[in-house]
Amino acid sequence: MKRVLPTVADNNYQGHKIAKWLLMFFVFKSFFAGSIHMFATDGGAQSIASITLDQFTPKGADSVITMFGLWGMEQFIIGLIGFIIIRRYQSLIPLMCGVYVLEYIMRGISSFYTPGLSTAHTPPGAVADYLLIPLAILMFLFSLKNKLK
Numbered sequence: 001m002k003r004v005l006p007t008v009a010d011n012n013y014q015g016h017k018i019a020k021w022l023l024m025f026f027v028f029k030s031f032f033a034g035s036i037h038m039f040a041t042d043g044g045a046q047s048i049a050s051i052t053l054d055q056f057t058p059k060g061a062d063s064v065i066t067m068f069g070l071w072g073m074e075q076f077i078i079g080l081i082g083f084i085i086i087r088r089y090q091s092l093i094p095l096m097c098g099v100y101v102l103e104y105i106m107r108g109i110s111s112f113y114t115p116g117l118s119t120a121h122t123p124p125g126a127v128a129d130y131l132l133i134p135l136a137i138l139m140f141l142f143s144l145k146n147k148l149k
Contacts, residue, residue: 003144004098006091013090019097019143020090022135023082026100029132030079033125037072044068050120078103097140104133 003014013020036044043065046053053061078099085092108129110116117123 004094009089009092011088011090013093014146015093015143016145019139019145020086020093022139022142023093023097023100024086026132026136026139027079027082027086030075030082034072034074034076034079037068038076039072041065042068043072049117049123049125051117052120094140094143097136097143101133101136101140104129104136108133 036048040047042053045051045064045068049068051064053064056064082096082100085096
């Protein structure tokens, strides 16, 4: 537990370098996806996720677009925190890897506690999660391993 929540947040990373490289990938993905959801005119809801916004009332469509924009802002902020950790507080890399594990697992099981989205086809993010969940778990486990000598 001390590896995940170290007493001192410094730039002394003890884990395997593979975890740091994977974390960089997840941070880039957060920046990329967050930017799309924040700045696309439909938040990516229809153009990417294939939610049929044209079947919503104008206010309903605006609500969905706003929620996608807020989700994008959350993704961007998580990416920013990850970037700061990589640059300045590397002892917190295991914590950040754990955050991504929780995010992707909770996203994966959200269909059990939410009604879900009606889409024309499976969104790319849902397909990617099949790869990103195990990758996040591996990243977390590697972050807890000692560096190779």
